[in-house]
Amino acid sequence: MANRLAQLIQPDGHALFLPVDHGYFQGPTRKLEEPRKTIEPLLPYADALFITRGVLRSSVDPGNSKPIILRVSGGTSVVGKDLANEGITTSMEEAIRLNASAVGISVFVGSDYEKESLLNLAKLVDEGERYGIPVMAVTAVGKELEKRDARYLALACRIAAELGARVVKTYWCEGFEKVTGGCPVPVVMAGGPQVDTEFAVFEFVHDGIKKGSIGVNLGRNVWQNDFPVAMIKAIRAVVHQKATPKEAQELYDSEKEQEGRKS
């Protein structure tokens, strides 16, 4: 367990996970239509990939040396009745066969399927602990993006940690210290739909880390950006090199110029 967690969380205590799992309920998400094309240029700058077994098999070379967090919950879609009604889609045996460093599952606190998703988490933790595989709980809000406030996210993160998650993925919000302060395991931040400016991303990542997050699990705000490599490099600087939002913006601008010239 400690060895796998050390593959994910770097010696500085921070982590940059790259999620490319969105297709498991959204289908061919914009700029992730061909996952290999999205993943390959970004991989050198990610500490781990959050991915389903199908995209891992089809779009990542087995020689890839980046740790894998295997998305193992699903079974619902954006056009179905309720996104929260997820089950476990991939067995622990399969996760071990695929040499995953961790598995990830969504929990839907406050939804009609709160109990099922939390019991799924607890069951997955039982299996993971047996084999030394950490479980990352994703505090999912489905389509109700307005749920992303400190009171709700602190509740969801704490419950996930109490049930045994080794890492919790949540959203940044105002008063984020309440979320990290009440959660006894490392917290990483997702971004949700693309925000208006790059600077706003650097600001929330910087603020979240200052308030106790270990880093990010940031997808659309990286690979839906017009200059995704510039974006991930700049975010990496905030996560691992204590760059300020202004420094990250400067790095993004200069990398963007280089990427633009190349293309």
Ligand code: 5RP
């Ligand atoms: C999708 C997920 C994503 O991994 C998570 O939401 C992070 O991606 P983004 O930054 O695009 O929100 O769990 O279900």
